[in-house]
Amino acid sequence: MILRGAVLALVLVTALLVQTVVAPAAAVAGIVPDLVVLTVLALGLLEGPGTGLRYGFAAGLVVDLLASGETILGTSALVFLLVGYAAGAARPYLAANELLGQTLASAVGSAAVVLLSRLLEVVLGVDGPDLVSLLLEAVGAAAWAVLLAAPLLLLLRGVLTSLPDQPQAN
Amino acid sequence: MADRRRSRTLLAVFTLVALVLITIDYRLGDDGFTSAVRRGAVVVFSPVQEGFAAVVRPVGSFVAAIGELGSLREQNTALEAELNELTEQLPSVANLERENAELRELLEMRERLELTTSAARVIGQPPGEQGSTVLVDTGADQGVEVGMAVLSARGLVGKVTEATASHARVELLTSPSARYAVRVAENAETGLLRGQGADPFQLELLDPEADAEPGDEVVTRTFQASTIPDGLPIGEIIEEQGAGTSERFLLVRPYVDFRRLSFVQVVLDAPEAPADLDPDEVVEPEEGERPDPPSDPDDEDADDEDADDEDANGGAEDE
Numbered sequence: 001m002i003l004r005g006a007v008l009a010l011v012l013v014t015a016l017l018v019q020t021v022v023a024p025a026a027a028v029a030g031i032v033p034d035l036v037v038l039t040v041l042a043l044g045l046l047e048g049p050g051t052g053l054r055y056g057f058a059a060g061l062v063v064d065l066l067a068s069g070e071t072i073l074g075t076s077a078l079v080f081l082l083v084g085y086a087a088g089a090a091r092p093y094l095a096a097n098e099l100l101g102q103t104l105a106s107a108v109g110s111a112a113v114v115l116l117s118r119l120l121e122v123v124l125g126v127d128g129p130d131l132v133s134l135l136l137e138a139v140g141a142a143a144w145a146v147l148l149a150a151p152l153l154l155l156l157r158g159v160l161t162s163l164p165d166q167p168q169a170n
Numbered sequence: 171m172a173d174r175r176r177s178r179t180l181l182a183v184f185t186l187v188a189l190v191l192i193t194i195d196y197r198l199g200d201d202g203f204t205s206a207v208r209r210g211a212v213v214v215f216s217p218v219q220e221g222f223a224a225v226v227r228p229v230g231s232f233v234a235a236i237g238e239l240g241s242l243r244e245q246n247t248a249l250e251a252e253l254n255e256l257t258e259q260l261p262s263v264a265n266l267e268r269e270n271a272e273l274r275e276l277l278e279m280r281e282r283l284e285l286t287t288s289a290a291r292v293i294g295q296p297p298g299e300q301g302s303t304v305l306v307d308t309g310a311d312q313g314v315e316v317g318m319a320v321l322s323a324r325g326l327v328g329k330v331t332e333a334t335a336s337h338a339r340v341e342l343l344t345s346p347s348a349r350y351a352v353r354v355a356e357n358a359e360t361g362l363l364r365g366q367g368a369d370p371f372q373l374e375l376l377d378p379e380a381d382a383e384p385g386d387e388v389v390t391r392t393f394q395a396s397t398i399p400d401g402l403p404i405g406e407i408i409e410e411q412g413a414g415t416s417e418r419f420l421l422v423r424p425y426v427d428f429r430r431l432s433f434v435q436v437v438l439d440a441p442e443a444p445a446d447l448d449p450d451e452v453v454e455p456e457e458g459e460r461p462d463p464p465s466d467p468d469d470e471d472a473d474d475e476d477a478d479d480e481d482a483n484g485g486a487e488d489e
Binding site for chain 2: 016017018019020021022023024025027029030031032034036048049050053054057060061062063064065066067068070072073074075077078081082085088120124127133
């Protein structure tokens with residue numbers, strides 16, 4: 001169990017590093033693929049809601065800590081844990097066509113992260129993009145998810161199945 | 171069933187923790203311990219990020235090239251001749267030459283502006299920032315302070331918003347929260363420039379009827395307590411929107427390619443504009459030597475415009 005936790009933590013740290021160093025270079029129309037969110041969603045979809053929310057919270061907290069001072073600490077943690085949990089909770093309903101369903105769920109989850117984050121910013125009185133830019137950002141995040149979710153899910157599934165102790169669906 | 175209940179309990183607990191964190195950070199603002207924790211996180215994460223960046227930089231360049239396939243195709247014809255010359259050279263030499271040229275341009279810019287700067291390599295972009303900030307590998311040990319201007323060879327990149335001993339966070343001009351006092355180089359009309367992410371900057375001239383045309387250059391303008399040097403190139407006007415209305419603004423295409431930042435310079439010695447007049451240096455007019463009040467109505471209009479100018483810039487974040 002400890003090994004599993006350590007590997008998943010390493011996966012998240014790698015996703016964060018790739019996100020900060022490589023992903024910005026891949027921006028299309030200013031929209032950068034969010035690999036951290038995709039990893040959280042993948043963990044939820046593959047391991048269940050408990051894993052999704054735990055790693056979502058941890059990843060979101062690190063993202064908040066590394067973000068500029070204008071970002072309020074805890075906002076990404078809250079949004080990521082909610083989508084991580086939701087992804088895990090949706091898992092039983094995606095069994096019929098697993099990879100396609102998971103890819104679509106990742107797209108919806110990525111767009112939801114953009115919209116929920118903005119909603120929280122509005123509640124907290126933080127300036128942000130206008131509605132059109134926000135919707136474009138959400139669509140862009142979903143498009144990136146459609147492109148990247150399947151390879152990421154397959155990669156993570158390979159890593160997880162090679163680990164010794166598989167958890168029960170939580 | 172037990173697992174599901176456990177997940178829900180965890181959901182409630184983590185949600186509560188997140189809400190407590192949000193409340194604390196929201197109430198404490200920039201002065202709270204959360205800022206210190208953030209700085210600590212940057213101190214810990216930056217070296218890891220720097221090491222990772224050194225290893226995967228070629229991958230980043232490759233990814234960037236894929237993202238620009240469309241424009242690369244357009245440039246293909248023009249680059250063919252240059253490519254023929256480069257085929258005889260090793261790729262590593264070509265890369266070194268590119269870096270060399272970039273650094274030489276930076277040095278030329280510094281010498282031209284007579285500024286003292288600290289050169290820095292761009293390490294990466296914090297997650298979730300969507301092109302608003304970057305981390306650079308120079309910090310307080312090299313004299314970097316919050317508010318200092320950051321340049322590339324083509325012009326202003328942004329300003330330092332946070333500095334640790336060895337690293338600094340730079341808010342880019344593209345950030346939606348970036349506000350800069352600027353002027354049109356051709357006619358000195360002043361205005362406020364706003365970042366709009368990947369879209370061109372939005373420039374609002376203080377005089378809504380002022381002349382400004384596509385192709386005009388936009389440069390920085392030093393204003394109250396600003397540490398941004400005067401006259402730094404920012405970009406050129408490409409389009410006018412809302413002409414003839416009170417919501418007229420101009421779109422400005424930046425000179426700097428913010429997706430391809432690799433080296434920048436932090437300006438260490440920009441002369442700081444005073445926030446107000448020094449009362450000790452104010453010269454009082456002698457008795458009986460007061461100048462006559464202006465009688466020309468045109469002059470009065472000009473005075474009003476100056477007053478408007480002051481009001482409009484008073485709220486600007488930087489200048």
